[in-house]
Amino acid sequence: MKAIAVLDEKRGIGKNGGLLFSLPEDMKFFREKTAGKVVVMGRKTLESFPGGRPLKNRVNVVLTSDKTPREGCVLADSLSSLREILKEYQSENVFVLGGAKVYEELLPYCDEAFLTMVFADGGADSFFPPLGENFTLAEESEEKKSGDLRFRFTTYKNKSPLIL
Ligand SMILES: NC(=O)c1ccc[n+]([C@@H]2O[C@H](COP(=O)([O-])OP(=O)(O)OC[C@H]3O[C@@H](n4cnc5c(N)ncnc54)[C@H](OP(=O)(O)O)[C@@H]3O)[C@@H](O)[C@H]2O)c1
Numbered sequence: 001m002k003a004i005a006v007l008d009e010k011r012g013i014g015k016n017g018g019l020l021f022s023l024p025e026d027m028k029f030f031r032e033k034t035a036g037k038v039v040v041m042g043r044k045t046l047e048s049f050p051g052g053r054p055l056k057n058r059v060n061v062v063l064t065s066d067k068t069p070r071e072g073c074v075l076a077d078s079l080s081s082l083r084e085i086l087k088e089y090q091s092e093n094v095f096v097l098g099g100a101k102v103y104e105e106l107l108p109y110c111d112e113a114f115l116t117m118v119f120a121d122g123g124a125d126s127f128f129p130p131l132g133e134n135f136t137l138a139e140e141s142e143e144k145k146s147g148d149l150r151f152r153f154t155t156y157k158n159k160s161p162l163i164l
Contacts, residue, residue: 001040001086001094001164003103003113004033005128012124014099017048020122023146029153033114034058038094040082042102046073061085063102079105083164091164100126107131111161112138118151119143134158 005013008020035057043064046052054060054072062073063082069075076082086094096106107113107129115128141153 001091001096001106001110003096003107003110003115004030005098005103005113006116006118007128008118008120008122008124010121010124011128011130012122012126013103013128014048014126015122015124017044019048020124021118021120021149023116023118023149023151025144025146026116026151026153029114029116034095034097038086038089039097040076040086040094040102040106041097042099045097045099045102046070048099059089079164086164100128104129106164108134108158108162109164111158113156113158115154115156116151117154118149120149131156134160 006021006026007013012020014020038059038061039055040061043062046062060073061076062070063076065077067077074085076085096102096110113135135156135158137154138157139155143150143152
């Protein structure tokens with residue numbers, strides 16, 4: 001599986017339950033990468049989407065201890081139930097969308113991380129976990145600009161991902 005996230009210069013990813021930045025080019029990158037794929041997210045990230053609704057054109061798998069069915073979502077109440085759900089999909093088609101809690105749990109299982117690095121401090125209250133020494137930078141784009149924000153697309157590869 002793969003992680004996809006936008007990070008600020010302090011590894012911040014969110015504030016008050018929402019995102020730190022609005023970057024149209026990154027949204028486009030995100031849509032293109034994940035269209036038609038399986039996306040795995042925490043309950044709080046689902047609730048941060050417009051209307052708390054799942055993303056269109058993707059299989060939305062939501063980690064939560066709450067067993068109440070949610071329209072358009074496949075619910076997983078543990079990593080072992082997630083493992084069962086993901087059995088029917090190719091792991092290269094599975095994207096971990098966050099948030100902080102879910103990145104922390106699933107990053108060791110990701111063979112790649114697509115990280116959009118924003119050169120700013122967004123004043124975050126939730127953070128991406130440290131990548132650790134297994135992840136190395138494989139690719140990075142040139143620096144891009146959106147309004148006053150400068151950012152870069154990067155790809156990190158994990159040399160020894162765990163098997164879920
Ligand atoms: N910058 C980015 O790329 C990015 C991407 C995504 C999210 N975000 C931001 O990240 C923040 C949210 O992150 P967060 O850490 O607070 O929340 P989160 O990871 O989205 O969701 C946490 C919730 O997921 C459920 N969960 C997680 N692991 C589980 C497990 N093993 N078994 C069962 N349930 C599990 C629990 O739900 P229950 O409480 O229902 O049991 C837990 O409270 C927001 O600010 C959001 O905007 C940023």
